[in-house]
Amino acid sequence: MTEMTGSTFLESINQMVDRAAQVLDLDPAISEAIKECNSVLQVSFPVQLRSGVENFTGWRAVHSTHRLPAKGGIRYAPNVDQKEVEALSALMTYKCAIVSVPFGGAKGGLRIDIRNYSREDMQLITRRFARDLANHGFLDPATNVPAPDVGTGEREMAWFADTYKHLHPEDVNYIACVTGKPVKHGGIQGRTEATGRGVQYALREFFRHPEEVARAGMSGRLAGKRIIIQGLGNVGYHAAKFLSEEDGALITAVLGRDGLVFNEDGLDIEELYQYKTKHGSIRGFPGGETDDDSEAGLERPCDILIPAALEGVIHEENAPRIQAKLIAEAANGPITFEADCNLRGRGVPILPDAYCNAGGVVVSYFEWIRNLHHIRFGRMERRFDEDKGRSIVAALEEVTGAPLPEKVRDELIHGANELDLVHSGLDDAMRQAFQNMVETRDSHPEIEDYRVAAYVIALKKLASAYLDIGVY
Numbered sequence: 140m141t142e143m144t145g146s147t148f149l150e151s152i153n154q155m156v157d158r159a160a161q162v163l164d165l166d167p168a169i170s171e172a173i174k175e176c177n178s179v180l181q182v183s184f185p186v187q188l189r190s191g192v193e194n195f196t197g198w199r200a201v202h203s204t205h206r207l208p209a210k211g212g213i214r215y216a217p218n219v220d221q222k223e224v225e226a227l228s229a230l231m232t233y234k235c236a237i238v239s240v241p242f243g244g245a246k247g248g249l250r251i252d253i254r255n256y257s258r259e260d261m262q263l264i265t266r267r268f269a270r271d272l273a274n275h276g277f278l279d280p281a282t283n284v285p286a287p288d289v290g291t292g293e294r295e296m297a298w299f300a301d302t303y304k305h306l307h308p309e310d311v312n313y314i315a316c317v318t319g320k321p322v323k324h325g326g327i328q329g330r331t332e333a334t335g336r337g338v339q340y341a342l343r344e345f346f347r348h349p350e351e352v353a354r355a356g357m358s359g360r361l362a363g364k365r366i367i368i369q370g371l372g373n374v375g376y377h378a379a380k381f382l383s384e385e386d387g388a389l390i391t392a393v394l395g396r397d398g399l400v401f402n403e404d405g406l407d408i409e410e411l412y413q414y415k416t417k418h419g420s421i422r423g424f425p426g427g428e429t430d431d432d433s434e435a436g437l438e439r440p441c442d443i444l445i446p447a448a449l450e451g452v453i454h455e456e457n458a459p460r461i462q463a464k465l466i467a468e469a470a471n472g473p474i475t476f477e478a479d480c481n482l483r484g485r486g487v488p489i490l491p492d493a494y495c496n497a498g499g500v501v502v503s504y505f506e507w508i509r510n511l512h513h514i515r516f517g518r519m520e521r522r523f524d525e526d527k528g529r530s531i532v533a534a535l536e537e538v539t540g541a542p543l544p545e546k547v548r549d550e551l552i553h554g555a556n557e558l559d560l561v562h563s564g565l566d567d568a569m570r571q572a573f574q575n576m577v578e579t580r581d582s583h584p585e586i587e588d589y590r591v592a593a594y595v596i597a598l599k600k601l602a603s604a605y606l607d608i609g610v611y
């Protein structure tokens with residue numbers, strides 16, 4: 140793919156922060172303090188694999204500790220480096236502030252190409268990495284809590300939690316040292332798909348505001364809107380699946396690592412995903428046409444473009460050719476600062492990453508609380524709520540003298556389970572944050588877009604954490 144031009148990922152984030160700091164007329168010393176990464180750990184360690192001993196290098200950056208624990212995913216990728224991890228940790232700080240999750244920001248990365256290792260190798264490597272992080276205080280339920288990101292999932296999180304438990308069996312909250320675990324090992328329902336679900340909720344909220352939809356040069360509802368999505372991994376797959384199956388949007392193209400598939404009538408995402416799982420690529424999918432130039436797919440006409448793969452894909456060079464009416468940043472940092480200026484200048488609204496992909500950390504927050512409470516949400520009240528619902532049904536049927544329609548009856552006697560509560564909490568977080576961005580933009584004449592509004596919200600909270608409590 141094309142080399143990212145212009146600002147690096149970290150520079151892009153800092154320039155976006157500077158733009159918001161100017162709006163707030165923030166003391167430069169405070170904004171510098173906010174931007175700086177608090178601490179970074181680099182670890183290098185050997186692992187005895189079946190093929191021989193191999194050395195690995197990884198990082199964990201803690202950007203802010205104004206709230207604890209510091210929270211953020213762990214990425215396994217061949218090109219991870221310290222600067223990328225620092226950039227991602229900074230983004231976590233702003234993201235948590237924007238969606239009102241009371242955590243600091245952190246991120247981790249291990250330089251590895253996971254395609255070259257077996258499950259057994261991955262377990263040995265992950266457990267060794269987890270041990271090093273825990274021994275240096277960078278894995279701990281109270282202070283530093285990782286989650287999945289690119290290249291990691293619930294399997295790795297289970298190994299992290301188990302390694303920490305063996306190091307600290309006396310810690311009654313050991314299971315909260317990491318989120319995104321399998322449900323049967325202390326995870327929460329709905330976490331795996333939470334980021335994609337959050338993208339769906341963000342877009343639903345956008346389309347509940349006709350004046351915002353009109354600003355993007357569109358009208359009507361999400362149903363029938365043509366969407367192009369880059370990346371069919373955890374985030375991209377779930378976002379595309381929910382938007383097409385539940386909201387009636389048309390996914391007209393999916394851009395993969397080695398080509399794109401398109402179908403103007405809309406792709407069947409579940410079938411495409413199954414095809415990709417079987418063949419290792421989306422190329423040749425019979426439900427659409429294949430094209431070699433995946434990157435050029437970003438420039439195809441559509442209503443909504445969802446980059447959901449990696450950073451820096453929309454840059455100075457290709458930004459002027461982007462034709463989407465709205466961009467929803469499901470990936471972290473997919474648009475460089477220069478590209479952002481171009482798109483802003485052309486009036487293309489962007490739902491910024493620090494808002495749009497926050498679903499993962501919102502549900503991680505619920506998982507962490509569930510772990511500290513040592514009880515699943517809804518366990519105590521579900522049957523009680525169902526009994527209350529039954530009493531209401533009985534009373535209504537007695538008053539009206541007629542049975543209620545089955546659907547109404549079922550809805551009234553349904554006691555919320557954990558997944559219902561997770562969806563409700565996530566939806567609330569995404570709606571509230573969107574409304575805050577719109578209100579903030581509209582109350583500052585110098586703010587034109589959601590990204591500056593989002594950073595203004597975050598900076599206000601972060602600055603007050605410094606100024607109210609004091610710098611020490």
Ligand code: NAD
Pocket residue numbers: 140287288289290291334369370371372373374375394395396397433447448449450469470471472496497499500
């Ligand atoms: P993933 O590893 O599950 O999926 C990434 C996908 O992108 C893969 O399908 C890969 O084949 C594809 N891809 C890689 N290079 C590509 C290219 N050049 N063109 C097109 N596709 C390409 O990762 P994920 O968890 O889905 O994360 C994707 C993005 O979302 C990252 O930026 C990540 O930081 C961000 N994010 C993830 C989460 C989460 O909960 N997993 C939360 C917030 C943000």
